[in-house]
Amino acid sequence: MGATERIGRGRSRRGRLLGSSFALFVLAGMILPLTSCNHAGPQVRILAGPVDACMSEGLSAAVGVNQLVSFEGRLVGEEFTPEECSWEWQFGDGGSADGTTAWHQYRSPGPTGSWEAELTVTAPDGARGFASATFEMEEPLCGYVIQAVGTCTRLVDRTPLPQPRPDIPESCQFVRHEAGVEAPWWEIPADETVYLLAELFALPGGVSQVECCWSIYFRGASRDGDPELVGVAEWREVALVEHADLCNAAVLLEIGPEDGMDDVGWYEVFARVTAPSTPARDYIGFLLYVTDGGGS
Secondary structure (H helix, E strand, O other): OOOOOOOOOOOOOOOOOOOOOOOOOOOOOOOOOEEEEEEOOOEEEEEEEEEOOOOOOOEOOOEOOOOEEEEEEEEEOOOOOHHHOEEEEEOOOOOEEEOOEEEEEOOOOOOOOEEEEEEEEEOOOOOEEEEEEEEEEOOOOOEEEEEEEEOOOEEEOOOOOOOOEEEOOHHHEOOEEOOOOOOOEEEEEOOOOEEEEEEEEOOOOOOOOEEEEEEEEEEEOOOOOOOEEEEEOOOEEEOEEEEOOEEEEEEEEEEOHHHOOOOOEEEEEEEEEEEOOEEEEEEEEEEEEEEOOOOO
């Protein structure tokens, strides 16, 4: 049996688009542990898998920190209909959701390097059914920090580093917010092209270049809608900066209305960071809130 896939619609006017995907991993070497139990209630199973719009196949077998993961619950048998039941997801890291489908990001590898998601389905008569899925977290490629988001950039010579580095001047930076959501976010005005500067650090030895692919998802006005893929930026090679035992990279992203960010509301932006010399990878994740007025 192969992986099942559901393609969502994209709206970007630039770059290649891939849809959101669901997968039940059943091939050797691609199994995500799934269980289904019947406790005198509905029989339930979970279809779950990480979504990676930057990969041609759209799917991978392990989950990266900040990577978007899709979940779908299904009933086994015809005793109940999905509409008759209530659906509750617990993702193991404190996150939760309701409904037959859900989306989640794991922001850390966790204390054991894996997370277990649990689904509880309650029938009209109060009987419950349970299912779970365990996700092994990928070893990260490096660490990262988002330096700034703003409307302009400049190159600065940071001696003793051997080449100029991109920078976002304080005069055009947007305020970084932490409250209200589980990830840092910035409020930006509509119809504005903005720049994101991220610093990659502690890259492994022997890495001579890194590549980044950016995916942009629209989450709606209140961030409770299913993620809609609106844009995927093409692969961009990023030059490394090395000095003594320091091996860092500066990643600069330019995004705006031409990348599908033309509606007011929440956008989730991800960068899949890879290096040709190693299978390890990272996912940079952050949030933007697009307003119809000026940013704060």
